[in-house]
Amino acid sequence: MATINDNYLKLAGSYLFAEIGRRVAAFKEANPQADIIRLGIGDVTQPLPAACIEAMHKAVDELSHAETFRGYGPEQGYSFLTDAIIENNYTKRGISIDSDEIFVSDGSKSDCGNIQEIFGLNNKVAITDPVYPVYLDTNVMAGRTGTLQADGHFEGVTYLPCDASNNFAPALPKEHVDMIYLCCPNNPTGTTLSRAELKKWVDYARENQSVILFDAAYAAYITEEDVPRSIYEIEGAKDVAIEFRSFSKTAGFTGTRCGYTIIPKTVKGRAADGTLVEFNKLWNRRHTTKFNGTAYIVQRGAAAIYTPEGQQQVKELVGYYMENARIIREGLEAAGITAYGGVNAPYIWLKTPNNMSSWDFFDKLLTEVNIVGTPGAGFGPCGEGYFRLTAFGDRENTLRAVDRIKTKLRF
Numbered sequence: 001m002a003t004i005n006d007n008y009l010k011l012a013g014s015y016l017f018a019e020i021g022r023r024v025a026a027f028k029e030a031n032p033q034a035d036i037i038r039l040g041i042g043d044v045t046q047p048l049p050a051a052c053i054e055a056m057h058k059a060v061d062e063l064s065h066a067e068t069f070r071g072y073g074p075e076q077g078y079s080f081l082t083d084a085i086i087e088n089n090y091t092k093r094g095i096s097i098d099s100d101e102i103f104v105s106d107g108s109k110s111d112c113g114n115i116q117e118i119f120g121l122n123n124k125v126a127i128t129d130p131v132y133p134v135y136l137d138t139n140v141m142a143g144r145t146g147t148l149q150a151d152g153h154f155e156g157v158t159y160l161p162c163d164a165s166n167n168f169a170p171a172l173p174k175e176h177v178d179m180i181y182l183c184c185p186n187n188p189t190g191t192t193l194s195r196a197e198l199k200k201w202v203d204y205a206r207e208n209q210s211v212i213l214f215d216a217a218y219a220a221y222i223t224e225e226d227v228p229r230s231i232y233e234i235e236g237a238k239d240v241a242i243e244f245r246s247f248s249k250t251a252g253f254t255g256t257r258c259g260y261t262i263i264p265k266t267v268k269g270r271a272a273d274g275t276l277v278e279f280n281k282l283w284n285r286r287h288t289t290k291f292n293g294t295a296y297i298v299q300r301g302a303a304a305i306y307t308p309e310g311q312q313q314v315k316e317l318v319g320y321y322m323e324n325a326r327i328i329r330e331g332l333e334a335a336g337i338t339a340y341g342g343v344n345a346p347y348i349w350l351k352t353p354n355n356m357s358s359w360d361f362f363d364k365l366l367t368e369v370n371i372v373g374t375p376g377a378g379f380g381p382c383g384e385g386y387f388r389l390t391a392f393g394d395r396e397n398t399l400r401a402v403d404r405i406k407t408k409l410r411f
Helices: 006-010 015-030 050-062 079-093 108-118 133-142 195-208 279-290 296-306 308-334 358-369 395-408
Strands: 102-105 125-129 157-161 179-183 211-215 241-246 259-262 268-270 276-278 339-341 347-351 386-390
Touching: 006 133, 015 358, 050 296, 050 308, 079 102, 079 259, 079 296, 102 108, 102 279, 108 133, 108 211, 108 241, 108 259, 108 279, 125 133, 133 179, 179 195, 195 211, 268 279, 276 279, 296 308, 308 339, 308 347, 308 395, 358 386, 358 395
Parallel strands: 125 157, 125 179, 179 211, 211 241
Antiparallel strands: 102 259, 241 259, 268 276, 339 347, 347 386
């Protein structure tokens, strides 16, 4: 009989969102007239930018004619997209990225999860707590961790606590680690690392020969100058960092699927025989073996955001969600609730009032004002006592939700 990968049995399962769905369904069944507003999911609600739609329509038309038809494309991405990415997101910021250091994919979630395949199983992993689940879960699946403990932590993982006491900026680990996952702007907390804080991590990685896996999916939402848009703005980062980017929240591509990963050829690991190997070569091998490339139509749509029209439309789209974030953040503060984030990211991370557990607050928000959010405990033990709201709803529902919190929620 075929055997299974027992590492999957270590996982707690999709408990968070399964439990959210169960509680919402039970409440809806008991209260069929309830007008539920969902501010929990990290999905967008506004249409794709017009420039993207136009470009995708033209691409579809191209595929209808033999002379312009395209089949398999380059697995690493078409040059019309990769050149535009490099020019607009890196060159203009004084960062040099070669064309063979960028890999277009179907989204940064896939890349963040798959990247661990090119690392040895004996590497020590460090993650922030709370954390975007894909970083931890994929390392558990690979067998790079021990079992789940009673305190909610996995054996063999170095956790980096992030809460109000350290201004959501994790301290450097006291033990040696090899793989460091950082997300900035952060999901779920909506907070960021300053240039000085990020430099500490780059310096640590250089001193310890570690690799930083830097998730910059929300870089387009940064408003403050002291927050780097790319880790490569930090001197020496090209020797120790891999960066993930996404079009999902930048241009509404959550359903269209497009992202990319930057792996400088200067980021290296050690083979069993002691030789140094470029992670770029390993990822290129993995990428071309397991992936046939992002659809031509999708890449044309993604490239359109770098046109003058596309840039303006993306700016307006991001501005729309950030205005929602401001409305939520200021509304919570007006209601006497401490809130974080929402300045450089579309997430608001609030402190549950009166030391209420995050699941108790979930129930209170659902039953009293019919609003769905995400309990912080679902992102890790240090998320207990916190709660995430998203700014990706439409404006009307965002305003209605905030009004309910301010006028109807009682503590």
